[in-house]
Amino acid sequence: MKSIVRILARLYPASWRARYGAEFDVLLEDVTPSARQALDVFLGAMSMQITTWNFGKIVAVSAVAGLALGLHRCIRQACGV
Amino acid sequence: VLEVYRLWGGAAWFENYGPVKKCLTANLLRHTVYYVKGNSSLSPPLLVLSSLADGDKHGYAMMEDIESFAGVRLGAGTLYGAITRLEQRGWIRPTDPVDRRQPYTITGAGREHLRDQLAELERLVRAGQRRLKHT
Numbered sequence: 304m305k306s307i308v309r310i311l312a313r314l315y316p317a318s319w320r321a322r323y324g325a326e327f328d329v330l331l332e333d334v335t336p337s338a339r340q341a342l343d344v345f346l347g348a349m350s351m352q353i354t355t356w357n358f359g360k361i362v363a364v365s366a367v368a369g370l371a372l373g374l375h376r377c378i379r380q381a382c383g384v
Numbered sequence: 385v386l387e388v389y390r391l392w393g394g395a396a397w398f399e400n401y402g403p404v405k406k407c408l409t410a411n412l413l414r415h416t417v418y419y420v421k422g423n424s425s426l427s428p429p430l431l432v433l434s435s436l437a438d439g440d441k442h443g444y445a446m447m448e449d450i451e452s453f454a455g456v457r458l459g460a461g462t463l464y465g466a467i468t469r470l471e472q473r474g475w476i477r478p479t480d481p482v483d484r485r486q487p488y489t490i491t492g493a494g495r496e497h498l499r500d501q502l503a504e505l506e507r508l509v510r511a512g513q514r515r516l517k518h519t
Contacts, residue, residue: 334444344501
């Protein structure tokens with residue numbers, strides 16, 4: 304579990320990791336690794352990623368997400384589900 | 385993208401999603417947030433400021449302290465999200481590292497903000513308690 308949490312910590316933006324990465328890694332060594340910690344680190348990384356995105360990136364990601372959902376819907380319709 | 389959105393069914397898709405699935409999705413989200421954040425209405429930045437009002441602490445010491453006085457165990461991601469926001473606003477600042485750990489201290493502006501927040505909470509608690517007595 305500790306290695307999973309460490310991998311998830313790499314999902315933080317590079318600028319954030321340059322400032323807080325070292326101390327955050329020390330904190331992760333101190334805490335007891337668990338599924339709850341892993342999920343918390345993942346959500347923290349996603350939240351921090353979104354705060355560093357510019358308008359163009361938000362539009363691009365929304366478009367890709369919309370496309371993926373649309374394709375999912377098309378496939379479901381084609382399969383008659 | 386618009387064509388795919390039309391095929392997808394747009395907003396109508398969610399309405400046709402089915403009340404059971406909709407309810408399951410909402411519950412899943414609610415339980416995920418509860419699982420990660422715990423059943424606490426206290427905001428992590430307020431908890432961090434309250435912890436630092438007592439003296440300088442590094443991340444793990446803050447987690448332990450917050451658990452002891454508020455009964456909330458903050459996750460590492462939640463704690464550092466709060467630390468990032470507080471430092472950006474100038475309410476806390478890092479001090480000299482101790483054994484690879486980075487302690488933080490509350491600034492004058494942070495102390496002032498904490499005072500305002502606690503006064504606001506106190507007003508809310510008093511009003512709530514007064515109203516509970518009348519019911």
